[in-house]
Amino acid sequence: MGLLRRAPADVRSLVPEGERLLSWARVQPAGFAIATDAALYLPVPEMLRLGWDLIVKATFSDAAVLIVEGRADPRARDRAWRVMLADPGSLPTVIYERVTSSVVVSERLPLRGELGARVVARRAGEGLRWTVTFDAGLDPLDPALRAEADAALAELRSTLGV
Secondary structure, three states, rough: OOHHHOOHHHHHHOOOOOEEEEEEEEEEOOOEEEEEEOOEEEOOOOOOEHHHHEEEEEEEEEOOEEEEOOOOOOOOOOOEEEEEEOOOOOHHHHHHHHHHHHEEEEEEEEEOOOEEEEEEEEEEEEEEEEEEEEEOOOOOHHHHHHHHHHHHHHHHHHHHHH
16 A cells, blocks of 8 residues: 555664655565655665655556666666566555656757757756756767757756756
8 A cells, every 4th residue: 555654663663764664565575665845765676765856757557567767876878677567556646746846947949950959957956957868860979069958957047046
C-alpha cells in the first residue's frame, strides 16, 4: 500500500534521516520502491537514490512495471531502471507530482535551422540544476555549438531573471 501510516518498520528504516516518507510500494521479487520528499529509492539490486531533479521520465505499465529514466549522478549519462511493483498504491501519483514540480523552466532553443536544444531548470536543493539536451544530429562536443547554446541559455536566464 503506499500509505504513510501503514509503512512497515523495514520501509521506514530505509528512509534517510532528514527525509520524509511520502509513498512506497513492494517490489517483486524483493525490496521496496520508496518516495521521499527528496528522492526516489529503487532496489536495483542495491538501493539506488535518484533525486527528483535527476529523473527525466517515469512511466507505469498496466502490469505495474515502473520504468524510471534519469541519472544517479548529475555527471553521468541518462539510463533506465525497471522494477515490477506488487501493489503500486499512491506511488505513481507521488512520482508524477514530485518530478513535475521539480521543473521550473523547460524551453526549446533553436540553434541551427530546425535543430536546437531543450533547456530545463529543475529545483535541486537550494538552487536550480540546468541541463541542455541537444537534438539528434547536433554534436554536443562541438565548441562552436556549445558557445551558441551557452549564449542562448544566458539570454534565456536574463529574460527570466534567474
